[in-house]
Amino acid sequence: MRGLRRWWDDTAGGLPATFWYLWSGLLVNRAGAFALLFLSLYLTSARGASPSLAGLVVGAYGIGGAGGTLLGGVLADRWGRRSTLLAAHLAAAGLMAALAFSRHLAVIAALAALVGVAHSMPGPAFVAAIVDVVPEARRSRAFNLQFWAFNLGMAVASLLAGVLAEASFLALFLVDAGATLTAAVVIALKVPETLDRRAVTPRAVLGRRPGLHTALTDRTFLAFVGLTFLLAVLTMQTSTIMPLAMRADGLRPTAYGLVVALGGALIVAGQLFVPKLIEPYRKSTVLAVSTGLMALGFGTLTVADGLPLYLGAAVVWTVGQMLAAPPNAQINADLAPPELRARYQSVFYLTFPAASFVAPALGGLSLEHLGERHWLVVGGLGLCAAAGHLLAGGPRERRVAALRAAARRPEEVRR
Template identity: 35%
Template sequence: MPRTVRLLLLARVVNRLGAFSLPFLTALICADHGASLTTAGLVTAAFGLATIPSRLAGGRLADRIGRRTTIVLGLCACAVAQTAIAASRSLGWAIAGAVLLGLAFELYEPPSQAIIGESVPPHQRVRAFSLFSAALAVGGMGAGLLAALLGRVDLRWLFVVDAASCLACALVIRLALPRDHPTGPLGAGAEAAEEAGATGGAAARVRPLRDRALLSILATGTAYALINQQTVMSLPLAFAREGRPAADAGLLFTAAAATTVLAQPLVRLPRISRLSTPTALALAHLLLAAGLVGYALLRSLPALLAAAAVWSLGDLLVMGRAYALVTDLAPAGGTGRYLAVFGTSWGVAATLAPVLGTQLLAHAGTTALWSTTAALCVLLAGLHLRVTPQVQPGGVAPRHTSERAPRAAAAQSG
């Protein structure tokens, strides 16, 4: 991997080491502010809703003011919001902190993903994004253990340590990454061409919301993100409902993170790397379903840890393939904006997951919650085989290849 990518992965490990507070936001609101499950779910949903404009702003700011600057800005704003939540003495202040956190939370993602996608050749993108997932997991292993430890003392300490990790990551990014040189499709020349009505320039081609292939990936990606966020946000509450310490969810998060790191060689196995993207994503969702069935049926901690490991195998396959696919679909100069639009799936999921999860837990129980999400995984496995674009691993989508060639020829002849 290029030096820039390796430094970015290192910074993300630092950040992830403290990024364990969000799954406990609902539990904090219930425990410290006396809120009901429904109210806590709505507060977490407000956070998720705020991440949608945050993600889109991250893609735009990355081209306007530079990727390094956008990443540092987002991390510092996250630290301020985390501190506000930890210091809140009323439900109103906690809500304000949660919304501010949502507005800052996704600024980091589009520029960092664009750096990775554009710094490696196409045939290495699946591996690069898998390593990005592994970097999160490396930090997540320590994060889960810290969550299990600090959560027993006071849930507020989770947010204090998370704020400190954001500032440390911002410092690493500021010192290690090269200086910004914004040259994306939102530069002055591209804007002038777009205002003049030009259709052949880079800005005119970067229209992610008109790309049917991207929209189909966005739909399935939103469903996956909903399942992922449901698992992360509901697990502490599900443990508490079953009479377990909510902080024990950190042990399952640690097991999942360890599996993601140790299973990295699987991504490079010929039998896996040769799979088409639809087939790989279908297989991933079947593994996710198996892990969730384990959550629904198993009760002992060792069995639940095994289920978390199975779940993480599916998660590993999804993350590497999905982001590589979006990067391959993006036209020249449009990687950041394509990844930003695709990333709004996490904001939608973060909005819906706490509301749906708390309602299912309150009215149907933990078994119904995990069984429903497992059934959705099986449905998504079938959908991927039908609607996901056929892109060979590390290759460019055939759809864009066929569309770009006539445009390039016309541009040259003009």
């Protein structure tokens, strides 16, 4: 019993109550965000849309998501984290309910784009609020728990979505709206505003007048975003190119489902043990090792022709993803000036919709022309990213040290 308590203290001890309310809101939000998983099926089976038209509507959701990410970052720094989270959740709940009762495809497409905006807005605000309230020494644990909650919520969402979709598409959308509304209630009742409007980083550190363009022209930060983009491209292989490769190897869809389920199960079962494992090492070293593992895992698919090798490779790249999550999020938070935290988060989050476009678009061409050698290209990208993290580690650490020193000066003046 003492060993279990010591493990829990090492994993989640010392985190403030506000963090746990944010964590709960994120978990409920993700567990309830399942309607969009079946949007294409809903459009083709219940609304008579062609597959190409259904793809355009789902694409509208993705475009809205990219815009919502930037909007959420700007609003979270201007309005505040709590106000942005509440506005986004309430808007998403209302739009999802409207989507449930819409019949015309043009209206559904417009609503899907707006839902994409509302679903993406909370991301930068959630992370900025976590950075606001969690002491620096415990942020790695906090981000690890955030990643775990996200994956646990998505696992629950996948299970619920299948059951509800078979029962009623109307129930699918309405339960999704209800879960989003529940998350809004948790935030409204338990999460205070965390934005410190007194936090100002001297222009000498930023080198320019602060704003969204600061993040878009910050070379140290953009180098990190670029490396994260490569990591996201690797991660997207599992949902875009790998199913095609498995089909070419004569494997059934159930085999693909088993590989994906194994990755999710490993994250849910093992993610809480990661912080203690990586704590003694530099973040750049951990990211280099984790990205290298992902490169090895995907590179192994060059010789994979049966389910056992696919499962073994999935274990390797999933371990890489698990190790990468805490330092990746913490570096992103550390590089952001206090008054621009959410804006920096929004630019960082753009890597994922960008990767979701690049991975299938270029990956499909690569697989078609290179065949199994496509996975050598993917592995090579991963090794380049690993080397990049080692090279960029020093400049990142110097930038973080400068930002921390600048943040301490106003505190000393106020004392």
